[in-house]
Amino acid sequence: MRLVIAEDSLLLREGLVRLVREAGFEVVGEAGDAEDLVRKVAAHKPDVAVVDVRMPPTNTDDGLRAALEIRRRMPDIGVLVLSEFVEQGYAHELLMNNAAGVGYLLKQRVTELERFVDALRRVGEGGSVLDPEVVTQLLGRRSEGTGLAELTERERETLALMAEGRSNRGIAEDLVVTGRTVETHVHNIFGKLGLEPEARDHRRVNAVLRYLTEREAG
Amino acid sequence: MPEPGADILVVGTGELAAVAARPPLEGAGHRVRTVPDGQGALEELERQLPDVLVTEWRMPRLDGVELCRTVRVRGDFDATHVIVMTAAEDPDRAVTALEAGADDYLATPFEPAELLARVRNGRKAAQLRASEARLRALMANIPGAIYRCAPDRDWTMELISDEIERISGYPPEDFIDNAVRTYASIIHPEERGSVEAAVFEACEAGRPFVLEYRVERADGGETWVLERGQLVHGTNGRTWLDGAIFDISARRQAETERRQKEAEQARVAELRASRARIIEATDAARRRIERDLHDGAQQEFVAVALSVRFLVGHLETTAPDAAPLAQEVLDEQNAAIDSLREFARGIHPSVLSERGLVRAVEAFAHRLPMPVKLHEAPSDRLPQPVETAFYYVIAESLTNTCKHAGASRAAVGIGRADGRAWAEVSDDGEGGAVLGEGSGLSGLADRVEALDGHLEVRSDSGGTTVRAEVPCAS
Numbered sequence: 001m002r003l004v005i006a007e008d009s010l011l012l013r014e015g016l017v018r019l020v021r022e023a024g025f026e027v028v029g030e031a032g033d034a035e036d037l038v039r040k041v042a043a044h045k046p047d048v049a050v051v052d053v054r055m056p057p058t059n060t061d062d063g064l065r066a067a068l069e070i071r072r073r074m075p076d077i078g079v080l081v082l083s084e085f086v087e088q089g090y091a092h093e094l095l096m097n098n099a100a101g102v103g104y105l106l107k108q109r110v111t112e113l114e115r116f117v118d119a120l121r122r123v124g125e126g127g128s129v130l131d132p133e134v135v136t137q138l139l140g141r142r143s144e145g146t147g148l149a150e151l152t153e154r155e156r157e158t159l160a161l162m163a164e165g166r167s168n169r170g171i172a173e174d175l176v177v178t179g180r181t182v183e184t185h186v187h188n189i190f191g192k193l194g195l196e197p198e199a200r201d202h203r204r205v206n207a208v209l210r211y212l213t214e215r216e217a218g
Numbered sequence: 219m220p221e222p223g224a225d226i227l228v229v230g231t232g233e234l235a236a237v238a239a240r241p242p243l244e245g246a247g248h249r250v251r252t253v254p255d256g257q258g259a260l261e262e263l264e265r266q267l268p269d270v271l272v273t274e275w276r277m278p279r280l281d282g283v284e285l286c287r288t289v290r291v292r293g294d295f296d297a298t299h300v301i302v303m304t305a306a307e308d309p310d311r312a313v314t315a316l317e318a319g320a321d322d323y324l325a326t327p328f329e330p331a332e333l334l335a336r337v338r339n340g341r342k343a344a345q346l347r348a349s350e351a352r353l354r355a356l357m358a359n360i361p362g363a364i365y366r367c368a369p370d371r372d373w374t375m376e377l378i379s380d381e382i383e384r385i386s387g388y389p390p391e392d393f394i395d396n397a398v399r400t401y402a403s404i405i406h407p408e409e410r411g412s413v414e415a416a417v418f419e420a421c422e423a424g425r426p427f428v429l430e431y432r433v434e435r436a437d438g439g440e441t442w443v444l445e446r447g448q449l450v451h452g453t454n455g456r457t458w459l460d461g462a463i464f465d466i467s468a469r470r471q472a473e474t475e476r477r478q479k480e481a482e483q484a485r486v487a488e489l490r491a492s493r494a495r496i497i498e499a500t501d502a503a504r505r506r507i508e509r510d511l512h513d514g515a516q517q518e519f520v521a522v523a524l525s526v527r528f529l530v531g532h533l534e535t536t537a538p539d540a541a542p543l544a545q546e547v548l549d550e551q552n553a554a555i556d557s558l559r560e561f562a563r564g565i566h567p568s569v570l571s572e573r574g575l576v577r578a579v580e581a582f583a584h585r586l587p588m589p590v591k592l593h594e595a596p597s598d599r600l601p602q603p604v605e606t607a608f609y610y611v612i613a614e615s616l617t618n619t620c621k622h623a624g625a626s627r628a629a630v631g632i633g634r635a636d637g638r639a640w641a642e643v644s645d646d647g648e649g650g651a652v653l654g655e656g657s658g659l660s661g662l663a664d665r666v667e668a669l670d671g672h673l674e675v676r677s678d679s680g681g682t683t684v685r686a687e688v689p690c691a692s
Binding site for chain 2: 009011012018019059060061084085087088089106108111113137
């Protein structure tokens with residue numbers, strides 16, 4: 001899998017490059033700012049662009065804007081956005097319209113090697129990745145009077161992993177249950193929340209995100 | 219230069235009037251009216267006052283002396299000269315006539331030339347008297363002290379009207395010929411020199427002067443006066459300063475009060491501006507610290523964590539016993555990164571600068587263990603100082619709600635209308651919030667007031683509502 005890595009801190013960029021190379025990825029381009037990133041992605045057509053949110057030129061959300069531009073211009077290229085902090089609002093901007101091939105993670109997740117590599121693969125294959133921290137923000141509220149209140153503890157855990165973009169198989173491994181059990185949980189969750197069942201993982205993320213966000217507005 | 223004829227009323231029926239007086243007067247070009255006696259004279263006077271009244275002593279109805287007494291009490295008779303014709307052999311009559319108010323007497327028999335001379339002089343005297351009376355009336359009625367003084371350093375007064383007593387507390391007689399004190403002596407010592415210089419300079423240049431200065435009153439107080447005057451040349455080669463002095467204390471007082479008020483307003487505005495600057499500077503510093511933490515410490519921590527991760531991988535193959543220890547270090551490092559992230563967010567939420575108030579409030583609300591409904595959010599960004607102030611108002615109020623209010627839900631509204639922007643946080647808690655010294659709310663009030671707005675807190679058993687409103691041009 002071919003990657004372009006955009007990170008303005010040289011130290012971190014070198015660490016990241018070394019990390020993904022050791023994990024078997026090919027780094028075809030490195031960028032130190034948002035414009036450099038868009039240019040290199042357009043030139044190399046990687047499978048995934050790994051993007052730091054805060055980068056030059058303005059050192060605010062340039063990376064995020066570049067990621068959105070890549071999504072718009074080159075929808076086939078996966079984008080994994082890394083940030084020192086994650087906000088549900090930014091997740092919304094990145095994933096709401098089309099979560100296929102998009103990931104949004106806290107930067108420090110790179111030290112959890114297996115999860116990070118898994119996230120890269122999933123994004124490269126058109127899946128979705130959402131940081132557990134964002135999911136916690138979305139779920140960590142009182143839920144009286146909503147479908148969430150009717151979920152069992154296990155179903156809640158399953159919902160959180162779905163929102164993170166995990167597949168049924170991944171959820172089964174995480175919860176140490178059979179794939180069939182997960183399927184049952186998922187079925188029940190969609191029923192209780194009144195959502196149309198979605199086969200594709202990234203569409204599931206969209207559905208769950210939309211449900212959780214609209215719960216806020218309601 | 220021949221004088222125009224005078225208007226003369228001759229009173230009497232006797233030989234004196236008809237023969238001795240009338241013909242020469244008419245001969246000299248005067249207009250002569252005649253009436254037979256005093257009563258007739260009074261009726262004629264109602265029609266028009268003459269310049270000169272010449273009357274006989276003895277008359278049937280109202281004699282000459284009675285006529286004099288009657289007309290002299292009239293206020294408008296100063297301009298008429300009264301001559302009584304009396305018999306020369308009785309000097310007492312002359313005295314009686316003068317005491318009764320006659321201006322002059324003429325002993326019979328008299329030469330026509332003498333009569334004409336006395337009429338001429340009398341008329342002049344009466345005119346002078348009349349103009350003096352007019353001047354005095356003017357002086358009494360003008361709201362200022364009218365004066366005529368010598369252009370000397372004492373301002374030696376020839377005349378000064380009564381108003382000076384109201385201004386200075388000293389009667390006008392004090393100043394006439396410097397009888398008791400000089401006018402210069404009551405000018406405030408600090409201004410005496412400059413007044414003198416200004417007056418002399420104006421006199422030299424031949425132009426009028428207008429001065430404002432203080433006068434020291436008899437009671438020890440001060441009166442602000444405005445003086446207008448100019449140098450005039452008298453008939454006998456003398457020069458005078460003629461002018462008027464007005465009391466302008468009330469105006470000065472009002473001006474002083476206005477200046478004080480303006481100064482006070484300026485001070486308050488400056489205070490508010492400086493408070494706004496302090497808050498602005500603090501906010502800028504917080505943004506900078508957050509950015510420094512993000513671009514510096516946080517990045518470095520993650521880089522270190524990554525290195526430790528490599529170390530863990532290395533140890534797993536070379537020294538498996540040591541690997542768990544390194545993993546522990548990595549976990550602690552990640553926990554430190556979490557703490558640092560929360561710390562930076564508390565200093566300044568970057569989503570506020572990057573995406574605005576509404577998104578920042580949404581992000582804040584997401585972290586609360588309580589549902590927060592956001593209604594009426596403006597679609598446009600508000601000015602940065604307003605957004606920052608509102609963010610802290612909303613965040614602090616929601617934090618209070620979670621900590622103290624025992625509320626089950628809260629609502630946030632943000633809006634903009636009619637040149638004002640507002641933010642409101644309400645909950646269904648038990649109330650008890652006060653906007654007092656030392657409370658977090660008073661810090662919020664400072665922020666809002668620095669933007670010329672105000673913070674309102676309503677708190678009772680039905681819940682608490684905190685509302686901030688600031689001017690905000692659309």
